[in-house]
Amino acid sequence: MPKYAVVLLNLGGPDSISAVEPFLFNLFKDKDIFKIPFGQKLFARIISKMRAPKVRKKYEEIGGASPINLWTEIQRSMLRKKLSEEFLNIDVYAAMRYWKPAIKDVAIHVSNKDYDKIVLLPLYPHYSSTTTGSSFNQWKRYYKGDFSRLIFVNDYFDDETYILALNKRIDETLLKFPVQVRKKTQFLFSAHGTPLSLVKNGDPYNDQIKKTVSCVMKMRKFSHEHHLCYQSKVGPVKWLRPFADETIKTLAAQDKKNILIIPVSFVSDHIETLHELNIEYRKIAEESGIENFIVMKGLNDSETFVSALNKILVRHL
Secondary structure (H helix, E strand, O other): OOOEEEEEEEOOOOOOHHHHHHHHHHHHOOOOOOOOOOOHHHHHHHHHHHHHHHHHHHHHHOOOOOOHHHHHHHHHHHHHHHHOOOOOOEEEEEEEOOOOOEHHHHHHHHHOOOOOEEEEEEOOOOOOOOOHHHHHHHHHHHOOOOHHHEEEOOOOOOOHHHHHHHHHHHHHHHOOOOHHHHHHOEEEEEEEOOEHHHHHOOOOHHHHHHHHHHHHHHHOOOOOOEEEEEEOOOOOOOEOOOEHHHHHHHHHHOOOOEEEEEEOOOOOOOHHHHHHHHHHHHHHHHHHOOOEEEEOOOOOOOHHHHHHHHHHHHHHO
16 A cells, blocks of 8 residues: 655744744755855854844734644644545645754654655745745755655645635635725735845746736636735845835825735745734734725635645645
């Protein structure tokens, strides 16, 4: 009987306030994101120490920890249950790039198991060298088994069931708006930004984000006005635009006072949806005169999203 493994790859997040600084250290020492010619660990130690107090405060304001670890475990458990209907002998793991369970540890563990096929499935629907690429690279550093057994799922940004999962969440969120404004509510898709240099170097992430937005709106027959913006810029280099805060202010100036924020590059709620979108940008919206500002919750425990992952895995296996 064939024996399979599925590894869900994700960012991870600090599971306590004390974990914030080591989490940031793990992030800043990633050479797939921060390409420092020498002294990478020293750079990571200094930057993480400098940023930790501000970041800790943000985590305190959303409950003291990142929920991304919990949501990933829930998705893993749901997927394991669904896959077991199709495959009699299959294990499903979660592996985090910057926290626990670490990709390094899971890769070593899986290397010692006699799996016929191992599927690496990122919980990033869109491929970027800074997310999926970084996770794949980390896996390759520590996996000691037969590489011919590995199956890498690069992306699923236009998968029909994934698009359906997004639309179901949108429909649920629309019901939170007053009935009289639902049809004229602005859909504001917010994606994590990247430096423009990545795009110029051929990173497909931004084109895939645009395709997802197009697929979502096409499925719903372009029911609402929609916009795409980018969040989470760090550092002095040029990043993808328009920025989310700029777009919110522009819509307010155009007397478009009802905004549904759709986090489009994330599948789980975490600091960038719960704090950046729901606290920081909410304040900007209120100061700009936005009357109804609602952030769609992540796909989290969406049965439809897990069905999408299940179908993707069945195809690959």
